[in-house]
Amino acid sequence: MDIKYHIPDFMRHFRLNLTLAEYMKNNPHKFREGVKIGSVYGSFPNMTWNGGRFFMGNADPRIMREIIKQFNQRDIPCRFTMTNPVLTPEQLTDPLCNAILKAADNGLNEVIVYSPMLEDYIREKFPKMAVTSSTCKQIEDFDELCAEMEKDYSLVVLDYNFNNNFDVLEKLPHKEKAELLINACCDPACKRRGEHYRSIGRSHIALTEHMMKKKPGEYSPESFDCVCMKKHLYQTVDSPLHISPEAIYEKYLPMGYCNFKIEGRSVPDVNVLENYVYYMAKPEYRDEVRLEILLFLTNKNKYFM
Numbered sequence: 194m195d196i197k198y199h200i201p202d203f204m205r206h207f208r209l210n211l212t213l214a215e216y217m218k219n220n221p222h223k224f225r226e227g228v229k230i231g232s233v234y235g236s237f238p239n240m241t242w243n244g245g246r247f248f249m250g251n252a253d254p255r256i257m258r259e260i261i262k263q264f265n266q267r268d269i270p271c272r273f274t275m276t277n278p279v280l281t282p283e284q285l286t287d288p289l290c291n292a293i294l295k296a297a298d299n300g301l302n303e304v305i306v307y308s309p310m311l312e313d314y315i316r317e318k319f320p321k322m323a324v325t326s327s328t329c330k331q332i333e334d335f336d337e338l339c340a341e342m343e344k345d346y347s348l349v350v351l352d353y354n355f356n357n358n359f360d361v362l363e364k365l366p367h368k369e370k371a372e373l374l375i376n377a378c379c380d381p382a383c384k385r386r387g388e389h390y391r392s393i394g395r396s397h398i399a400l401t402e403h404m405m406k407k408k409p410g411e412y413s414p415e416s417f418d419c420v421c422m423k424k425h426l427y428q429t430v431d432s433p434l435h436i437s438p439e440a441i442y443e444k445y446l447p448m449g450y451c452n453f454k455i456e457g458r459s460v461p462d463v464n465v466l467e468n469y470v471y472y473m474a475k476p477e478y479r480d481e482v483r484l485e486i487l488l489f490l491t492n493k494n495k496y497f498m
Contacts, residue, residue, distance in 0.1 A: 194227060194446060194451050195227045195228075195229050195451060196225070196227045196228050196229070196441065196446065196451055196453065197229055197230075197231025197232075197451055197452050197453070198228065198229070198230060198231055198453055198454075198455055198469075198472065198473065199231045199232045199233075199234055199272065199372060199452065199453070199454045199455070200213075200230060200232075200233055200234070200455050200457075200465075200469070201233070201234060201235055201455065201456060201457045201458040201465060202233070202234065202235030202236075202457075202458040203233040203234070203235045203260055203261075203264060203271045204235060204236070204237055204238075204252065204257075204260055205235065205248070205458060205459070206233075206235075206457075206458075206462055206465055207260055207263075208462075208490060209462045209465060209466060209486075209490060210230075210233050210264075211263060211264070211267075212486055212489050212490060213230070213466075213469055213486065214230060214264075214267050214269060216482070216485070216486055216489075217229075217230070217473075218267075220482075223474055223475060223478040223481065223482055224473050224474055224475060224478075224482075225438065225442075225473060225474070225475055228473045230269050231270075231452060232269065232270040232271070232272040232303060233264055233269055233270070233271055233272065234271075234272040234273070234274055234305065234454075234458075235248075235271075235272075235273075235274060235458055236248055236273055236274050236275075237252050237257050237289075237293060238250035238251060238252050239252075239289060239397075239400060239401065239404065240273075240275075240287075240289060240290050240293065240397070241277065241280075241284050241287045241289070241290055241397050241398055241400075241401045242273075242275040242276075242277050242280065242284065242287065242290045242311060242397075243273075243274055243275065243276070243277060243397055244274060244275070244276030244277040244278060244307060244327075244329060244390060244393060244394055244397070245274050245276055245327075245329060245390065245393065245458070246274075246393065246458045246459045247393050247396050247397065247414050247459075248458075248459075249400055249412065249414070254292075257293065257296070258296055261296065261297055261302065265299070265301050265302070268301075270301050270302050270303050270323075271297060271302045271303070272302065272303040272304065272305060272325065273293070273294065273297065273302070273303070273304045273305065274305050274327075274458075275290070275294075275304050275305060275306055275307075275311060275315065276305055276306065276307040276308075276327040276329045276390075277307070277308070277311075277393075277394040277397055277398070278307050278308065278329060278387075278390050278391055278394050279391050279394040279395055279398065280308050280310065280311055280394070280398075282310065284398065284401075285310070285311065285314050287401065289401075291318070294315065294318070294319045294322065295318075295319065297319075297322070298319040298320075298321045298322055299321060300321040302322060303322055303323040303324070303325060303347065304319070304322045304323070304324055304325070305324075305325040305326075305327045305350070306324055306325070306326065306327060307327045307329045307330055307390075312324060323347035324345070324346055324347060325346060325347055325348040325349070325350060325372070326341055326344070326346045326348070326349040326350065327350055328350040328351065328352055328353065328374060328454075329390050330352075331352055331386065331387060332351075332352055333352050333354060333355075335361055335364075338351070338352075338355075338361075338365065339365065339366060342365065342366050342367045342370055342371070343366070343367070346370065347370070348370055348371070348372045348452055349370055349371055349372065350372040350373075350374065350454060351371055351372065351373055351374070353373075353374045353377040353379065353381075353434050354381060354382055354434070355373075356373060356374070356375070356377070356433075356434050356435075356436055357433060357434070357436070359444075362445075362448060362450070363448060368448060368449035368450050369449060369450075369451060369452075370452075371450055371452065372452040372453065372454050373436060373445065373450060373452070373453050373454065374434075374453075374454045374456060375435070375436040375441070375453045375454065375455065375472070376426060376429055376435065376436075376455055376456055376457075376468055376472075377429065377432065377434040377435070377456065378422060378424040378428075378429055378456065379434070381432070381433055381434055385419070389419060392414075393414075396414035399412070399414075400412050400414070422459065422460075423460075425460070425464050425467070426464065426467050426468050426471060436453070438471065438472050438473075441453065441472075453472075455468050455469070455472065462490065463487075466483065466486060466487070467483070470482050470483045
């Protein structure tokens with residue numbers, strides 16, 4: 194059975210992820226059995242529908258199309274994080290979001306959703322896009338989760354509080370549709386998580402209004418202090434939410450789970466790379482894989498973003 198890793202972010206970590214894909218193709222013996230890139234998730238800057246992480250900046254439409262093309266040429270879906278939890282019908286007509294999804298609606302790319310309203314809109318307007326149910330829904334009730342697994346989703350990203358709840362994981366139907374967030378930086382049962390998602394969502398809507406009205410000065414998103422978002426891999430391995438690579442092979446894969454999400458959209462390339470090496474590379478090749486990818490990325494003094 195293939196182990197599919199869903200990795201961050203097709204724009205912010207573009208060079209890293211493309212380098213990883215090529216390196217895996219050329220050096221399969223250095224990676225664990227069955228490992229493949231299931232998708233690269235994320236968004237482009239200033240997308241009102243985006244959620245989970247705030248992303249402001251500039252991107253030429255030609256560059257955005259080329260990014261999608263480069264991953265798709267390697268049979269890797271770009272999966273759009275359209276999980277803003279505070280959208281209203283007014284935002285459905287957002288020209289940037291509609292244009293990007295139209296360009297990506299080719300039968301390979303995908304979308305992650307939170308809002309039922311936006312989900313219905315995307316299914317109608319962009320019918321070729323596979324739809325994933327977001328972990329931002331924070332579904333913690335077992336019966337509700339089972340009902341979610343029965344819906345027409347390609348994948349359901351589980352709430353990370355289920356990560357090591359084997360009573361639930363053993364009984365969950367359609368395990369092949371479940372996706373587990375394996376390197377969660379958040380605290381278990383965080384009470385601020387939902388409000389953090391809403392703050393990011395409000396900030397994206399306000400950013401769009403700021404740009405449309407051409408207000409002077411650079412937009413500043415809502416302030417929301419969260420030290421967890423700055424953690425690196427080795428500050429999370431002792432968390433009760435953590436899933437180790439050994440556990441994937443010894444526990445989760447035998448149960449039927451084969452989709453695993455690595456988070457890291459807003460952290461430096463070097464942090465994300467360490468997660469890739471930890472989860473995907475064979476232990477005896479980790480140092481070599483890390484060094485060779487770093488050497489490629491730092492060629493001609495192009496250091497990490």
